Amino acid sequence: MIIAVANQKGGVGKTTTAVNLATALAAIGKRVLVVDSDPQGNASTGFGVGRKDRDPSIYQVLVDGVPAADAVRDTVIPGLSILPATPALAGAEVELVDADRRSNRLADALASLPAFDFVLIDCPPSLGLITVNALVAADAVLVPLQSEFFALEGLSQLLGTIERVKAGLNRRLELLGIVLTMVDRRNRLSDQVCADVRAVMGAKVLKTQVPRNVRLSEAPSHGLPALIYDSRCAGSEAYLALARELLDRLDTPLVVAN
Numbered sequence: 001m002i003i004a005v006a007n008q009k010g011g012v013g014k015t016t017t018a019v020n021l022a023t024a025l026a027a028i029g030k031r032v033l034v035v036d037s038d039p040q041g042n043a044s045t046g047f048g049v050g051r052k053d054r055d056p057s058i059y060q061v062l063v064d065g066v067p068a069a070d071a072v073r074d075t076v077i078p079g080l081s082i083l084p085a086t087p088a089l090a091g092a093e094v095e096l097v098d099a100d101r102r103s104n105r106l107a108d109a110l111a112s113l114p115a116f117d118f119v120l121i122d123c124p125p126s127l128g129l130i131t132v133n134a135l136v137a138a139d140a141v142l143v144p145l146q147s148e149f150f151a152l153e154g155l156s157q158l159l160g161t162i163e164r165v166k167a168g169l170n171r172r173l174e175l176l177g178i179v180l181t182m183v184d185r186r187n188r189l190s191d192q193v194c195a196d197v198r199a200v201m202g203a204k205v206l207k208t209q210v211p212r213n214v215r216l217s218e219a220p221s222h223g224l225p226a227l228i229y230d231s232r233c234a235g236s237e238a239y240l241a242l243a244r245e246l247l248d249r250l251d252t253p254l255v256v257a258n
């Protein structure tokens with residue numbers, strides 16, 4: 001199953017969610033690929049892929065037709081691979097405008113790979129061609145929403161984009177769910193925002209909420225997912241719970257790694 005982690009707002013927890021949910025799924029025994037689809041390359045950094053070790057990257061795969069298998073590499077986490085990104089990816093947005101199958105480049109590339117149980121695509125903070133490629137490649141979209149005052153702002157635009165891609169380019173695309181991030185239970189505003197989002201979006205909001213947790217923000221500077229950096233912190237526990245909740249939702253039998 002291919003999941004796009006998308007929200008056109010920056011700083012809402014897309015990369016943190018992609019990296020740690022992927023690690024949690026791998027810890028549960030799934031074969032997982034993370035596709036870094038953001039020119040900032042934060043997911044690549046989060047898995048400790050150095051800036052000099054990112055070629056061939058997703059840019060060459062999307063623009064130059066380099067086989068995806070040549071750009072996918074292992075991480076230190078068993079069962080977890082990554083397709084890294086470099087700043088060059090920003091150029092793809094423009095360079096692909098007149099290209100053949102410009103919206104299907106990522107879908108075509110992923111179709112050429114051996115099967116993974118899960119592919120998580122970490123999208124950039126925009127609704128441009130790179131995000132459209134992710135939505136065309138995906139079976140489902142996971143939307144991280146930061147529990148702050150403007151959380152719902154922009155959501156209708158994102159849902160509209162998902163609907164348009166579904167209508168025109170990818171009929172199987174579904175909204176898998178919305179995950180509330182950076183939740184601070186001691187903060188009344190954060191709690192109120194969570195309640196509001198649940199009132200508006202109902203069952204689409206996942207039960208698991210990711211708390212604001214400093215370990216989640218420290219881990220990338222060590223080139224490690226939080227689940228490896230500190231497997232017992234509240235953030236790591238939340239991402240494990242999120243993985244289990246998603247597997248339950250997808251009705252996938254839960255296989256615990258030994």
Ligand SMILES: Nc1ncnc2c1ncn2[C@@H]1O[C@H](COP(=O)(O)OP(=O)(O)O)[C@@H](O)[C@H]1O
Pocket residue numbers: 009010011012013014015016017042125181182183210211212213214216217218235
């Ligand atoms: N639950 C959290 N608690 C504390 N810090 C977080 C949490 N989630 C994300 N962050 C931090 O917030 C910033 C933005 O998160 P990030 O995942 O990079 O967002 P996006 O990919 O949507 O831009 C990063 O510095 C990240 O480490």
Ligand SMILES: [Mg+2]
Pocket residue numbers: 014015016038042122123
């Ligand atoms: Mg990001």
